Amino acid sequence: MAGKAIEINDSNFKELIASDKPVLxxxxxxxxxPCKMIGPVVEExxxxxxxxxxxxxxxxxxxSSTPMEFGIRSIPTLMIFKNGEMVDKIVGAVPKHVLTxxxxxAM
Numbered sequence: 251m252a253g254k255a256i257e258i259n260d261s262n263f264k265e266l267i268a269s270d271k272p273v274l275x276x277x278x279x280x281x282x283x284p285c286k287m288i289g290p291v292v293e294e295x296x297x298x299x300x301x302x303x304x305x306x307x308x309x310x311x312x313x314s315s316t317p318m319e320f321g322i323r324s325i326p327t328l329m330i331f332k333n334g335e336m337v338d339k340i341v342g343a344v345p346k347h348v349l350t351x352x353x354x355x356a357m
Contacts, residue, residue: 255296256306260313267331272356273304277327279311284343285326291346330356
């Protein structure tokens with residue numbers, strides 16, 4: 251059950267967050283240590299929740315307008331969207347159970 255987080259970019263972002271399923275977006279960068287720690291956790295969640303949620307990652311270095319629009323200054327920042335609206339935001343690397351709890355709360 252190895253799901254793969256979707257690669258999200260500035261051009262597909264709005265379409266993806268409009269899903270009726272909750273959408274978890276991991277804003278990250280290659281040079282970010284905590285991002286590398288939480289990356290495998292996000293991939294695990296993508297696999298475990300592939301039927302109930304959309305899980306994706308956005309490289310903030312390759313995509314600047316979306317992170318700017320949401321005022322992201324620290325990474326990793328993880329946001330949960332439902333029907334196009336942000337319902338939760340987590341800044342920093344957190345344990346897996348924190349992410350799954352917040353994702354389930356949005357379902």
